[in-house]
Amino acid sequence: MTKSSVPGGRRGRPRHPIGEGGSALKGLVGAAVVVVGGLVLPVVVLVGIALMDSDAKAAGATAAGGGGGGLRNVPAAFRSWIVAADAACGEPELTPALLASQLWHESRFETSRARATSRVGAQGPAQFMPGTWSTWGRDADGNGRASPWDVGDAVTAQGRMMCSLLGQAKSSGYGGDPRALALAGYNAGWGRVEQFGGVPPRSFAGGETYDYVRAILAGTARFQGPGPLRIAGSGAGADALRRAGAWRGTPYSWGGGSPAGPSTGFCDGVNGYAGGACSARSTVGFDCSSLVQYAYWPSRRLPRVAAAQYEATSDRPVSRAVLRPGDLLFWSRGGAGGIYHVALYAGEGAVLHAPRTGREIDVEPLTSAMPQGDYFAATRP
Missing domain, CATH: 3.90.1720.10 (endopeptidase domain like (from Nostoc punctiforme))
Incomplete structure (x- = not known):
């Protein structure tokens, strides 16, 4: 997908609008669901042995790759980061399922450069443009680099940006679901939300932002799993x-x-x-x-x-x-x-x-x- 026209910017009817100061995210050309290829039994066994021989690796994976957090239909590599991004936000409207639905809409949870690079240069599973990434990107996974291609970095930045937009939406005085306002700001830029006093109408940019918001909110149920198990006691x-x-x-x-x-x-x-x-x-x-x-x-x-x-x-x-x-x-x-x-x-x-x-x-x-x-x-x- 491409960016919408902005004053002094692109012309035509692009499919993914980006407003002034917006997230500069985009959809994918020919995006596909990630399917993990089957492993023959000897490979599985060898991998298991390698993991069992490393306490540090196992413990690290538990801390960074832990819980499902009430999610389903989400790749394992994304689960803990989505849960952590939600937990870091004080806005109750942000949920793991909402973040998951947004990631699905943006990239189908893709991480490869071939599939997760747009025609306008948006990158990674959360589809950040370089300029927007410079504002929101952090080295969340501690590997020494802040990269929109790293799942942890990308999802953490997505969550931080959505959290900020939810705060703006709730203090703006605009009517409607604050999640819808935040998603519109994420897609088209908060300037467009201010321009229209809410979610841009279907007439704006061929309905891209309007459909973006509706699709993500409707898709949230697909990713909503059972809540975490609550256990009292210790040991x-x-x-x-x-x-x-x-x-x-x-x-x-x-x-x-x-x-x-x-x-x-x-x-x-x-x-x-x-x-x-x-x-x-x-x-x-x-x-x-x-x-x-x-x-x-x-x-x-x-x-x-x-x-x-x-x-x-x-x-x-x-x-x-x-x-x-x-x-x-x-x-x-x-x-x-x-x-x-x-x-x-x-x-x-x-x-x-x-x-x-x-x-x-x-x-x-x-x-x-x-x-x-x-x-x-x-x-x-």
């Missing part, structure tokens, strides 16, 4: 449950996930398929046991698969009557060797788990999370 179990609960709404991916966070999985001839195709190879997420492993890492280095996790913790069995948050629950189709599923006890008769292909990490009643007759045991790591 290893409660802390593990908090870590895992931050990823509610993340897809199940057979063989996916590691101590560093979600990843694509693989198919084994039986598992990981949806509609006859191997969905795990293109789905970034966790399976049941990788979620549990992630939850306790690195303070408790649990094995990767459910049966091995039971073996590693079976010397600390727990009765269902005295379960605590973070305890592990196992389901089996034939003794310890037949264990096929593991979940974290979430309190009040519920579990947090990654159920199966086609589902997402969520909280469900213990009595219906898996077949009751398959319930095998509970342990405390």
Whole structure:
């Protein structure tokens, strides 16, 4: 997309208007959704081993790549930055889902220079023009450079700019949804909002700003996931449950996930398929046991698969009557060797788990999370 004409500027009917002092963002030419290519099993295993051998890397990924923050349908690389950008803003109208919808509209979460460079020079997943980037860009990810191509830097700048615009919108006296006003300012420049006393009408710039605002607000529901799990108390179990609960709404991916966070999985001839195709190879997420492993890492280095996790913790069995948050629950189709599923006890008769292909990490009643007759045991790591 291109910029709109401004006094003394471009002529014609460009599709993405940029006003004086505006964000100078633009859409993409031929943008495509990022699809992570499938990894063959040996590569997945090697990556997992490398991650498990580095406490620093795993802990760093947890801090910087942590929770889902009530999001769904958002690439793992963007989740924690979106949540952090929202948390840094004191305006309640800004939400992770709104930021995610805006990023989708701008770039489809693209990060490659080939796909995320506009015809007018806007760059990166948040589509900043160089002049606007100089105002809002910061080295948020601490890699020594402030770059619109770095996800953390771009999303942090997007959040900071939207937060400022929301403040302007609420103090402006203009009627309407302050989110709409802020989005219009982000797209066309706050000068255009002042010019029209609100969101520019459909007659302005071929309806680009008008449609931009409507599309992002309408798309917010697509990215709104369940809220973070609230856990009272402290200790290893409660802390593990908090870590895992931050990823509610993340897809199940057979063989996916590691101590560093979600990843694509693989198919084994039986598992990981949806509609006859191997969905795990293109789905970034966790399976049941990788979620549990992630939850306790690195303070408790649990094995990767459910049966091995039971073996590693079976010397600390727990009765269902005295379960605590973070305890592990196992389901089996034939003794310890037949264990096929593991979940974290979430309190009040519920579990947090990654159920199966086609589902997402969520909280469900213990009595219906898996077949009751398959319930095998509970342990405390």
